[in-house]
Amino acid sequence: MNITLDNARIAVNAALEEGIVPGDGVALLHASKVLSMFKPKNPYQQIGVEILQNALETPVFTTASAAGFDGSIVVRKQLIQDNLVYENVFFMTRLVQLYLSYEGNC
Numbered sequence: 001m002n003i004t005l006d007n008a009r010i011a012v013n014a015a016l017e018e019g020i021v022p023g024d025g026v027a028l029l030h031a032s033k034v035l036s037m038f039k040p041k042n043p044y045q046q047i048g049v050e051i052l053q054n055a056l057e058t059p060v061f062t063t064a065s066a067a068g069f070d071g072s073i074v075v076r077k078q079l080i081q082d083n084l085v086y087e088n089v090f091f092m093t094r095l096v097q098l099y100l101s102y103e104g105n106c
Contacts, residue, residue: 025059029078032056 032053040046060078061071 025056025063026078028056029060029075033079 035049035053035056038045038049040049057075061075063071064074065071
């Protein structure tokens with residue numbers, strides 16, 4: 001029980017320090033739209049863009065699949081929406097930064 005309270009306190013402090021973004025990977029998913037405007041100068045950059053787009057779509061895809069939905073359909077529908085808030089869930093900015101830095105190092 002004490003560990004749970006400590007984790008909750010740490011999460012709240014991190015959210016207060018770094019801010020929050022619409023959660024469940026929705027902000028990352030919408031950020032992937034910007035990559036489609038990027039004009040790669042060579043095939044290696046194109047591969048990098050595709051890897052990053054896939055990484056940005058993964059949290060929503062995984063969550064939807066774990067909930068019993070077709071992840072690709074949920075991703076496609078969410079990309080069409082302009083509303084970033086998804087079920088009033090929020091994701092801590094620090095976790096987003098950690099996720100992107102991890103994906104960039106793979």
